[in-house]
Amino acid sequence: MGGVRADLLSDTLTRPTDGMRSAMAAAPVGDDVFGEDPTVNALEERVASLLGHEAGLFTPSGSMANQLGVRLHVRPGEELVADSLAHIVRAELGAAAILSGITSRTWVSTRGRFRADDAASLMTTGVGPYQVCTSLVVVENTHNFGGGTVQPIEQIRRARTLTREHGVAMHLDGARLWNAAAATGTALTAYGREFDTVSVCLSKGLGAPVGSVLVGSRAAMQESRVWRKRFGGGMRQAGILAAAGLWALDHHVERLVDDHARARRAADAMAEAAPGSVDPAAVETNIVVVDVAVAGWSGPDFVATALHRGVRTYAVGPGSVRLVWHLDVDDAATDHAVDVLTDLLRSGPAS
Numbered sequence: 001m002g003g004v005r006a007d008l009l010s011d012t013l014t015r016p017t018d019g020m021r022s023a024m025a026a027a028p029v030g031d032d033v034f035g036e037d038p039t040v041n042a043l044e045e046r047v048a049s050l051l052g053h054e055a056g057l058f059t060p061s062g063s064m065a066n067q068l069g070v071r072l073h074v075r076p077g078e079e080l081v082a083d084s085l086a087h088i089v090r091a092e093l094g095a096a097a098i099l100s101g102i103t104s105r106t107w108v109s110t111r112g113r114f115r116a117d118d119a120a121s122l123m124t125t126g127v128g129p130y131q132v133c134t135s136l137v138v139v140e141n142t143h144n145f146g147g148g149t150v151q152p153i154e155q156i157r158r159a160r161t162l163t164r165e166h167g168v169a170m171h172l173d174g175a176r177l178w179n180a181a182a183a184t185g186t187a188l189t190a191y192g193r194e195f196d197t198v199s200v201c202l203s204k205g206l207g208a209p210v211g212s213v214l215v216g217s218r219a220a221m222q223e224s225r226v227w228r229k230r231f232g233g234g235m236r237q238a239g240i241l242a243a244a245g246l247w248a249l250d251h252h253v254e255r256l257v258d259d260h261a262r263a264r265r266a267a268d269a270m271a272e273a274a275p276g277s278v279d280p281a282a283v284e285t286n287i288v289v290v291d292v293a294v295a296g297w298s299g300p301d302f303v304a305t306a307l308h309r310g311v312r313t314y315a316v317g318p319g320s321v322r323l324v325w326h327l328d329v330d331d332a333a334t335d336h337a338v339d340v341l342t343d344l345l346r347s348g349p350a351s
Contacts, residue, residue, distance in 0.1 A: 005310035006337035011176075011259075011286060011326035014207040020247040027243035031236050032058070033229065039239030043246050044221075047200060047213040050249075051174075051192030055221040057214045057228060058242055062175045063092045064233050065199035065212040066138075067099060068224045072197060072216070073169040074135040076101030080171075081122040082138040084108045085145040088173055089138075099231065103132055111282060112146020114139050116159035125166045137163055140173040141191065142180050145316065148263075148287030150180045153190060160194045170194065175201040175212070179285040182256040196220075205256050205286060206248035207327040210241045252327065259286040259325040262334045266323065269338045274345035286325040290341070293319030296348040305349070309340045 007013055016024070030036035044056035059065040066088050074080055080096065082089050084106040096102040107118040123134040137159060143149040163170050172195040181188050192198050197216040202208035214224060228234060267283040270290060277294045292302040299315030306313050316322045
């Protein structure tokens with residue numbers, strides 16, 4: 001087997017660019033647990049401003065940012081509601097229950113597409129000691145396991161109206177919110193102001209090596225700073241990491257549309273090679289989910305065969321595979337991926 005020529009496993013694989021490394025090396029630093037790291041402070045202020053909130057908190061990971069957001073809004077014994085494939089309930093290893101005593105219930109959607117009425121149908125409030133009280137609605141934008149789905153802003157606004165009426169908070173898992181904004185032209189503040197808290201990731205499409213930022217009110221971020229320390233997320237001279245995030249905001253946001261275009265180009269080619277394997281119209285951002293069973297493949301066998309030919313992918317089901325475009329997958333790598341993936345879809349598995 002040759003080396004990997006197109007690594008489409010995830011957009012978490014991006015490596016710092018030379019310019020980003022230089023910015024990290026030159027970053028002024030201090031002790032962030034004491035709030036004295038100037039580069040961290042600058043990053044938190046900038047991201048909060050971009051999302052229309054008062055303050056931010058730098059965290060080591062998106063999961064920690066989400067769990068801090070959840071902890072703010074839901075008391076032990078209360079619940080959050082979310083999509084059944086949401087990262088916060090499917091891929092954070094039960095953290096809300098283990099760390100904060102929070103239960104959850106979920107609705108089922110098509111490709112993770114958010115509908116306000118789905119959330120509203122699960123909300124239970126004002127029931128005293130008889131049922132679990134709903135304290136939080138979580139929305140993921142874009143939706144990872146839905147295939148990079150962008151959530152409709154009008155549905156988010158409707159949900160905000162409904163939740164306010166019932167005293168329920170809203171948290172946005174915006175790990176890939178940058179992609180949603182790039183795909184639609186919707187301002188980040190338009191998304192951000194509809195939520196009590198928002199988490200955004202710097203280490204996916206933006207290409208920073210580490211980190212996410214949680215934003216909300218100043219009081220909420222002060223409380224979250226305490227819980228971050230309790231969860232083991234207090235970092236010291238973290239400006240070295242925050243500098244990568246600032247560099248990414250300056251240099252890697254506008255180029256996200258290139259990832260989207262390459263993903264769509266690959267989707268068009270695969271749909272032509274194996275009709276029904278991909279719906280190109282459903283490819284809105286940098287993620288493509290392929291139904292390889294249409295061509296007779298199992299997900300794991302397709303992944304193994306593609307890897308042998310230099311394309312790394314991820315099986316998300318017994319007959320489906322996820323491909324994710326990012327900073328380190330250029331046109332040449334995309335060309336190779338298209339050649340390999342379309343050939344496998346046309347030929348099917350060896351008998």
